Every structure is written in structure tokens, then in C-alpha cells.
Amino acid sequence: MTEHHGFPSDFFFGAATAGHQIEGNNVSSDCWALEQTPDTVFKHRSADAVDFYNRWPEDVRLTADLGLQALRFSVEWARVEPEPGQFSTAQLDHYRRLAARCHELGLRTVVTFNHWTTPLWFAAEGGWTNARAVDRFERYVDRAAEHLAGEVDWAITLNEPNVATVAAVGGGGVGGAAAGDLGEALEQATRRHSVGANVFRPMMLWDGDQLGRYTEAHRRARETIRSHMDVPVGWSLACVDYQPVPGFEDRAEALRRQAVTAWLEVSRDDDFVGVQNYTRRLVGADGVQKPAPDRPVDALGWELYPRSLANAVRDAASVSGRPVLVTEHGVCTYDDTLRREHTRHALRHLAAAVADGVEVRGYLHWTLLDEFEWFSGYDVTFGLVEVDRQTFARRPRGSATWLGDLAARRTRL
Ligand code: BGC
Numbered sequence: 001m002t003e004h005h006g007f008p009s010d011f012f013f014g015a016a017t018a019g020h021q022i023e024g025n026n027v028s029s030d031c032w033a034l035e036q037t038p039d040t041v042f043k044h045r046s047a048d049a050v051d052f053y054n055r056w057p058e059d060v061r062l063t064a065d066l067g068l069q070a071l072r073f074s075v076e077w078a079r080v081e082p083e084p085g086q087f088s089t090a091q092l093d094h095y096r097r098l099a100a101r102c103h104e105l106g107l108r109t110v111v112t113f114n115h116w117t118t119p120l121w122f123a124a125e126g127g128w129t130n131a132r133a134v135d136r137f138e139r140y141v142d143r144a145a146e147h148l149a150g151e152v153d154w155a156i157t158l159n160e161p162n163v164a165t166v167a168a169v170g171g172g173g174v175g176g177a178a179a180g181d182l183g184e185a186l187e188q189a190t191r192r193h194s195v196g197a198n199v200f201r202p203m204m205l206w207d208g209d210q211l212g213r214y215t216e217a218h219r220r221a222r223e224t225i226r227s228h229m230d231v232p233v234g235w236s237l238a239c240v241d242y243q244p245v246p247g248f249e250d251r252a253e254a255l256r257r258q259a260v261t262a263w264l265e266v267s268r269d270d271d272f273v274g275v276q277n278y279t280r281r282l283v284g285a286d287g288v289q290k291p292a293p294d295r296p297v298d299a300l301g302w303e304l305y306p307r308s309l310a311n312a313v314r315d316a317a318s319v320s321g322r323p324v325l326v327t328e329h330g331v332c333t334y335d336d337t338l339r340r341e342h343t344r345h346a347l348r349h350l351a352a353a354v355a356d357g358v359e360v361r362g363y364l365h366w367t368l369l370d371e372f373e374w375f376s377g378y379d380v381t382f383g384l385v386e387v388d389r390q391t392f393a394r395r396p397r398g399s400a401t402w403l404g405d406l407a408a409r410r411t412r413l
Pocket of ligand 1: 018021159160163238276328366373374382
């Protein structure tokens with residue numbers, strides 16, 4: 001049955017978050033280490049972030065009070081396994097309490113097992129380039145899934161494993177460009193953190209067969225999660241809507257295949273595919289083009305093009321043949337009216353896709369709180385809820401109330 005907001009009655013709305021971007025003091029992680037290099041490429045250090053690590057009870061309450069129906073959060077591997085093989089029950093309990101509280105307040109939990117950041121020790125032994133990387137990841141996922149079983153509704157193994165490929169084909173990756181020479185910063189971090197013959201490789205910053213390595217990690221993690229819980233398992237992908245400039249259809253298709261399609265094909269034997277979309281990118285003679293000067297852009301320079309979400313979802317569903325969960329979509333801006341209106345338009349196009357028969361289970365807006373936007377630090381935001389970084393006081397923006405009202409069926413799209 002379709003409700004007045006244009007989506008089926010079991011469709012759910014929520015907000016997405018990631019540990020390192022909001023928790024604060026993720027001190028055993030690779031990202032934290034990279035932030036501390038002398039020539040750091042991060043505009044700011046994550047530091048306290050918005051202290052979600054301590055303030056989650058207030059934030060979960062707020063999410064439910066707004067009317068939202070789901071919260072996506074990630075488990076920080078570096079907290080759970082700060083030294084190789086040394087697992088912290090207290091930290092696992094922390095995440096279990098968070099998930100359990102979501103359930104008490106009627107929120108579905110969407111749990112990401114890895115949102116880019118890894119333990120420093122993992123990065124120091126070569127990160128994902130290490131031959132034992134997948135075994136390491138599987139061991140962590142096994143412990144985390146065992147501990148969280150019963151409190152997870154949707155499981156995401158890896159967040160945007162294709163992001164480096166998306167960045168490589170052009171138009172930028174995440175959180176804007178690195179503020180400085182990434183190669184030099186990596187060199188410095190490598191000198192500081194490499195262990196023996198191993199080369200420090202943090203997060204997604206490595207060259208090689210990423211598709212092969214992450215596919216293996218994802219599949220092993222998926223089976224491990226399935227051995228502990230009977231919930232939908234998938235991965236979430238950066239699904240940029242690549243569009244050809246007339247005459248460059250083949251070029252756009254090749255680029256899309258490399259950055260998105262090949263990854264979506266991996267989802268064919270998953271339970272769902274997590275779609276994350278923020279913009280479209282036009283592909284012409286020189287590859288990905290910058291948005292035309294007369295086109296509106298957000299604070300990261302990404303074109304504001306509300307149809308891109310529905311286009312990405314249609315594509316993901318058709319390539320993977322699996323149901324879609326929109327695991328991220330949002331706007332990088334302090335102009336909250338823009339955030340609301342852009343989202344409204346994107347959701348109208350999404351509702352049209354659903355009406356056409358595309359299976360979409362829910363929509364998670366990126367992001368709940370003002371966050372550490374990776375390289376761009378705290379100067380920009382995607383947050384529905386404003387956070388004062390001195391007092392940590394939370395204040396929902398109009399877009400948060402609007403989205404909550406929509407979710408709670410108090411308003412129309
Ligand atoms: C990531 C988030 C990030 C957002 C905006 C996504 O690719 O998963 O961590 O903040 O994009 O850049």
C-alpha cells in the first residue's frame with residue numbers, strides 16, 4: 001500500500017552516521033594517526049568530534065523524538081580490537097547498549113562493520129595490502145557480530161569500498177580534496193608507523209586490486225555475519241550518477257563500469273545493496289567534467305542535481321537484481337532550506353522509481369549530526385542537527401524536523 005508521502009507503508013526513513021566522524025578520540029585508529037602527521041592533509045584533527053561516544057543516549061532519543069525510524073552507525077574496529085587479537089568486551093558492550101537503546105525507542109539499527117577507519121596496527125602492517133588482511137577483518141567481524149547478535153537489523157560489511165576508484169576516475173572522492181600533498185603526508189605517516197618490512201597503508205589509500213581484495217573481505221564478512229544472525233547483509237557503495245555528454249556514451253559507460261557497475265555485480269548474491277549518492281558527474285572528451293559554471297553546487301563543489309539519487313537507485317537495482325537500501329544521501333551546506341528542498345526533490349524522484357516497481361526498502365539521510373567531514377574537517381557540514389563544538393549542545397535544524405515529520409507521516413512530500 002502506498003502512503004500519502006509516496007512510499008510503501010513498510011518503507012522507513014532514518015539518519016546515517018559513522019563512528020570516526022562523530023564519536024571523538026578514536027585514538028587507536030589509522031585516521032587519527034594520519035591526522036597527527038606534521039604536514040597533515042586534514043584541515044582539522046577529529047579530536048573530540050561531537051562527542052557521540054559519550055552523548056549517544058541523547059542522540060538516539062533525539063532521533064526517535066524527531067519521528068525517524070532508523071539509525072545507521074558504525075562499529076569502530078580500532079576501539080574493539082586496539083591491539084591485534086586483543087578484543088575489548090567493554091567496547092563491544094558499548095555498541096550493544098547503543099543498538100539496544102535504539103530498539104527500546106523503536107528505531108531500526110543499520111550497523112556498518114567498517115566505515116573506512118581501521119586500527120593503527122592493521123594499517124601499520126600494510127592495511128588492506130597485507131596478505132592476512134582479510135583474515136584479520138574476518139576475525140574482528142566474527143567477534144563483533146557475535147556480540148551484537150539480536151540487536152542488528154541490517155548489516156553493512158564495508159562502507160564505500162569503491163570510493164578510491166570513484167576518486168581515481170575523476171571529480172573527487174570524499175570530503176573534498178586533501179588539503180595538501182597526500183603523497184608527502186603518507187610518506188611521513190609511513191616513516192612513523194611502518195613495522196619492519198610492512199608499509200603503513202591507512203584506510204582506502206592504497207594502489208592495487210581493490211575490487212578483488214574488498215570483494216573477498218566482503219564475502220567472508222558476510223558469511224561470518226550470517227553465521228551469527230539472520231538479517232539482511234550487504235555492502236554500501238558510492239553510486240555516482242555518471243552521465244555522458246552527447247557523443248561520449250562509450251566513455252561514460254567504461255568509467256561507470258570501473259567505478260560502480262563492477263562493484264554492483266558483487267552485490268548479486270547479497271541480501272541488499274546499500275546505495276550512497278550525492279551527485280551526478282558528466283563525462284566528456286577529457287573524462288569527468290567539472291559542473292558547468294551556471295550549475296548550482298554544494299560546499300564541496302558537487303553539483304546539486306536532485307534526480308541523481310533515483311538514477312543511481314534504478315541503476316543499482318537493475319545491475320544487482322537486489323533490493324536497495326539508500327544508506328546515504330545528503331547535501332553539504334549550511335543553508336538548511338537548500339538541504340530540505342534538495343532532499344524533498346530527490347525523494348520525489350525516488351518515490352517515482354518505487355512507483356515504477358524498483359524495490360527500495362528505506363532512506364537514510366547523511367547525516368544526523370554536524371560531523372568531521374574527513375579532509376574538509378569541521379568547516380562544512382551535512383548535518384540535520386547542528387552541534388556547538390564548544391558545549392556539544394545539539395539543535396535540530398528545520399530539515400531534521402521536516403524529515404522526521406515525513407517519516408512519522410505527519411506531512412506530505
Ligand atoms: C561517506 C561519508 C562522508 C560522505 C560525504 C560518503 O562517501 O561514507 O563518510 O562523510 O560521503 O563526503
